[in-house]
Amino acid sequence: MATGKQTKGFLFGAIAGGIIGSVTALLFAPKAGRELRQDISEGARKVQEQTVRAAEQVSDTTVRFAKQIGNQATELADTARAAAEAAVTSVKQRRVELADEVGEVTDEVTDALEDKTEEVFEDAKELQTIN
Template sequence: MATGKQTRGFLFGALAGGIIGSVTALLLAPKAGKELRQDISEGARKVQEQTVRAAGQVSETTVRFAKQIGSQATELADTAKAAAEAAVESVKQRRIEAADAIEEVKDEVEEAFENTAEVVEEKQLQTIN
């Protein structure tokens, strides 16, 4: 794909070549002054029309590329946002699961401590009796 500089360079070269070629052909052709001036005027008008047409095409292409790039950038941003939200949600869920697991372990430790205390108390009562 041609870059913007290459495209502009090509258009400028084509325009300059067209102008130089037209003027050279007109000046070297054997014609009367009035005819020559009319031909030069006509050639200048054609070159102007071609320049306007080429500029319009470049402008349309540039706008199309800009819209396409903008659309792709928006899609990429939306994808990145969705991925970040999913990662945050995953971390939140894991924190909740970890907190639940810690609470279960805490309950089990407390229960084990109470059971141990009861066993120790029973052993002490047995040794006293």
């Protein structure tokens, strides 16, 4: 931003300096009125042409910067989107893995409870036969 302001300030300073210098040189030069007016007119035309060229350069530079910024913003958005998609995929995959692990543990606990239940019933039957 500071560079753009500096460039704009320099551009305006150069234009103003060119105009002031041209007019001053013409006013102090020993010439006839008609010749002086013609020189002033010619100087104003040259300043106008220089101003148009400078404005075109500024416009071209601004367009180029805008395109660069747009391209960089698009690249950043694509990178962020890819990172978010990778994170979502990773979380989903981990969720499936955890669900599988919970299912396996649940099966193991269920099997162990069934085995213990059978042991308890067998022990209870033995106790009944002993009594």
